[in-house]
Each structure stands twice: as structure tokens, then as C-alpha cells.
Amino acid sequence: MADRNETYRGADAAVVGIVGTGLIGAAWTAYFLSRGLAVRAWDPAPGWEGRLEGFLGPAMADLAAVDPEAITGTERLALCCTLEEAAGGADYIQENAPEKLPLKQDLLARIDAAAPADVVIGSSTSSLRATDMQAMCANPARVLVAHPFNPPHLLPLVELVRGEKTDEAAQAAAAAFFEAVGKAPIRVRKEATGHVANRMTAALWREAVNIVAEGIASVEDVDKAIRYGPGLRWAIDGPHMLYHLGGGAGGIAQYLEHFGPSQERRWKELGDPKLTDAVKKALVEGVAAEARGRSIDALARRRDDALIDLLRALAKYEG
């Protein structure tokens, strides 16, 4: 078993199979192409090829804006006629179907049947468990969650979660693959609702909703508090490291010693809001005020433009 790590294709994978080319699959396709990989894509929906190509133009322009050395051509993209064609010729496969368990179980079983035995298969799911998804696979050991964060062509995070039958070496190979192509993979150790990042996102949003529900601050001021305060730090360091830097000369050990009890008291005072009609109304009206007439498309474009500038600015602080 010691050499098990070498039985899966990882850092040297050159061809990626993409099954499902909606927004997530299309973003993955753009990213892998931009890094010089070949992509073999397939989707069951009629007309998917045109929609994918329409998505790739702007997404690859985004990627070129982040990294002037990114590849912008689509010569290495193969539009496949069957799932088996996409999966059969790949070194790594990323599945991006809608969040329906029977559908994913079926697709993953088909991918598993078509892919070489040493190819790792990742699912982009945000809400399903690898243990459930791999249930119909003949070789479940190489099936895992590989969850990106929206927009996936720009955000580096990939959460790798094993199911009960997933080989640890398959997770290690997937991590090596994503690191080699410039993503930031994490190895989740235990299946949990929301994996890792979305658990923290949900925890933060629960209190953001509570602050509005309790009348402590407006929707716009809650958002302002994050983006002009801790949000700027979270783009640079995670929460544990930030308490290390906020603990004085003794770091997080000193912080826990001095402020641990007051943090535990503060945790008790956080809210447990319900999304009642009144709360939903306050959120919807508050966001409308904050948007000041700007469309969702315009706001999303602004976010992605800012993300590109931010990724460029932070590139030198990697690692």
C-alpha cells in the first residue's frame, strides 16, 4: 500500500475529461484549457457545444487578464459525442451534473466504466456526499468530491472530499493534479454538510441575517462592514492565522489564553434567526437599496473584474 500514491495519475495529467458543461463545467473547461491542458468535453443537452463556446470567450479573456501567460486558444478542446469518448481518453475527469443524487450516481457509474483504472474522478457537488455518489461504481476507490468555488475559473479553492470507499491515494493524486495546474486544493478528512468553506460561509451569513433581523444594522451596512473590514483580511489570511496575528507577541496561544473565555461568551450571544417572510422582505429590500439600480449582470461583472485585479495583486504572496 505504501506505493498506492503512484497508482493514480496526478500531477502529470495532461488530458481532462469534463462531463456536464453548464456554468460550472464550462468554467472548469476554460481554466484547464488556459493552463495548457487538453479537454475532452461532453454534455447530454442539445446545443451544448454552442453554449460552451459562447462561455469560453469571455472566461478565457478573464483568465488572460489574471495571468498574461495563460493560453487563450481552444485548439486543445475536443467536443465529444458520448460520455465514453470524453472519459475514455482522459487522465483526470471532472463531473458537473445538476445536484441530483440518482443522476450523479448513474453518470459516475458510466464514467467509472469508461475511464482507465488509474484515472481519478472528481464531482463538483456542493451538497452531496461522495459516499452516496460512488455507490453504483465498480471502482469507487477513485471517486471523490472536487468542489470548486464560484466563479470556478477565477477562484483557486478546490475541496477534495473522500467517500467511505475512496482511496486516500486518489485524494492525494487529485491534490497533486490541482496543485500542478495552479489551483488551491484542500484535503477534507471527514464528510460534512457544506464541506469546509460553505460551512463557514453559512455561519457568517446566519449572523449577517441575524443582525438585520434584530435591527442592529441595515443590509448595506452589514455588507460594508465585511468588505471594508474583515473581508479585506480574509483575502490574505484565514481566520486561525488572523487570530495568531491578533494575539500579540504570543500569537494564537496567547490569544486563546486571554480572549478564549470572552470569545466563548460572544459565541453564546450570536443569533439564531429564522427566514420568516418579514426577514426575507428586509433582506430583499435591503439588497435592492444597496444595488442602487445596478443589474445583477452588472454587479457580477464588477465582482469578477475586481476579482481579476485582486488575484493579480495577490499573486506574489502565494504560498
Next chain:
Amino acid sequence: MADRNETYRGADAAVVGIVGTGLIGAAWTAYFLSRGLAVRAWDPAPGWEGRLEGFLGPAMADLAAVDPEAITGTERLALCCTLEEAAGGADYIQENAPEKLPLKQDLLARIDAAAPADVVIGSSTSSLRATDMQAMCANPARVLVAHPFNPPHLLPLVELVRGEKTDEAAQAAAAAFFEAVGKAPIRVRKEATGHVANRMTAALWREAVNIVAEGIASVEDVDKAIRYGPGLRWAIDGPHMLYHLGGGAGGIAQYLEHFGPSQERRWKELGDPKLTDAVKKALVEGVAAEARGRSIDALARRRDDALIDLLRALAKYEG
């Protein structure tokens, strides 16, 4: 009462009184000087003048790196011999004493006695209530919390919180003042432990601790999940706006309709960790592994350098 807003000095304030020049007061001093304001500073600790001047050099270099038009000279700084000298000649006063209620009550009463009646007095407190702090003031209506976020010379957020006796017009004048000098003030509507931002920070950290305590992911992977995922977005948009952008064409209304129930279920699955000795040990050891031998000073310098680059990159997206 309609004209009450005009009875306090706000956007046109040109002289700031700084009472207490520890790390927070010194950072405020650097910021106000860099924006062309005059600062009248005072601190009771022997040798404070030298420590303040030692802090100003690097802090004003940081500010010049963020904004090439920032003022870097300290000609407008007056080192005052008494609290009354600092407060008596100011258009706005920022108090930055240690977080001890009797000390703050006493200082604020003295500032209140020395300052012209139309001058707003803000306290940098993160943990005390304005209602308690203003208790000994003859004119409590102009006393409020004006809480910055660390490092205060770089992070724009200022939380303005009224006590029971604070005039709404004083809060409005403080907001006008901070906006005029380039900060991002929010008007908190109700006193609450942690004001606004630190409530959300605490909520996120509670789940970050839970993920480590439950063995879902390592300290380093939790931090990586934030900084390569949602943290990059929170530097640009707050949580409510991000759900608006993640809700499809119908925005947050559609999001709440489709995913509100699943969010409420997810909230129920979040953890309620205790900072036991075992959990504290896991956090301390995990952060040590993540630091890879880098000192706290080196990590804090890296964070501030990255913050400067990030603020420069995002300057064009303000407003």
C-alpha cells in the same frame, strides 16, 4: 430638531484630537495626518511621544504606498502636554484608551468637559457600550463608539454606535466626517456585543474552530479554504450582496425562495465547539505548522504588504 444635524462639526473638521496613542491611537494619528488633517495628541504614559513618532514612520510609508497622494509629513502633529490641550482645540476627538470601563468613563468625562459643545467624541472600543461609557459626561449626546478595524491606518471600516443618550445627529456628523476623510463608516442602529463586524467574525471563527475540533479539516486547510475561496469575494462584496449574485436571474429573492429552507437546515448542522485544552492544542499546533517557521512580525508584515496591494487594486471599485 430637524436642523440638529448641523449643530455638530462633521465633514469640515480639520483638527482631530487623539487621546491615547497606543497602537490604535497611533494608527489613527498616522491616518488623519496622511489625509492633511491636523492632529492634537496626548497620552498619559511616560515616553509616549517617542513611541508615537517611531510608529508614524512605517505607518505613513504604508499609507503613501496605498495612495501616492497621501501626505507623509508630520508637521501638522501637535504633541500636547495635557488631555485638555488635545481636546480643547479639536473639531473631532478620538479616544483610544485600554478597554477598562472606569478609565474610559473618566477620560470621556474629562474630554467632554474640555471640548467645544459641537465637537463629536468617538471611542475606539471593541467591547464596551457607548451607553456605559457616556454615563459620567455632562454632554453625553455627542459621545459614541467609533470602532476601527485592525490595522486601523489601512482598513477603511469604522463602526459608529450610539449609546442611549447619543444624539442621532452626532452619529450623522461622525459619518460625514469619516466619509470626508476616506474611511468607510457604518451607522449601527442598536448596541450589541461585538458591534457588527466582530459578530460575523466570531460566527465564522466558531465554525472554523468546530471544523478543526470535529476533525473535518486541518487548521491550515481551513485557512486555505477561506483565503482562496470566499475570502477573495468578501474583499469585494458583503455576504448579502453575494447571495444576490448567487441567486440566478432572480437574485436574493430567488435564492431565499429556492435555498432558504436548505440554508436553515445547514445552520442547524453548524457546530457549537468548546475551547477545551485539546482544541486549543490543536489550534496552536495547526497554526505553528501553517506558519512554517515564519515569525509573527514577518507574517504581520506580509499581511500588511498584501493589504496595501489589495487596497490599491480595489481603489477603482469604491462606491
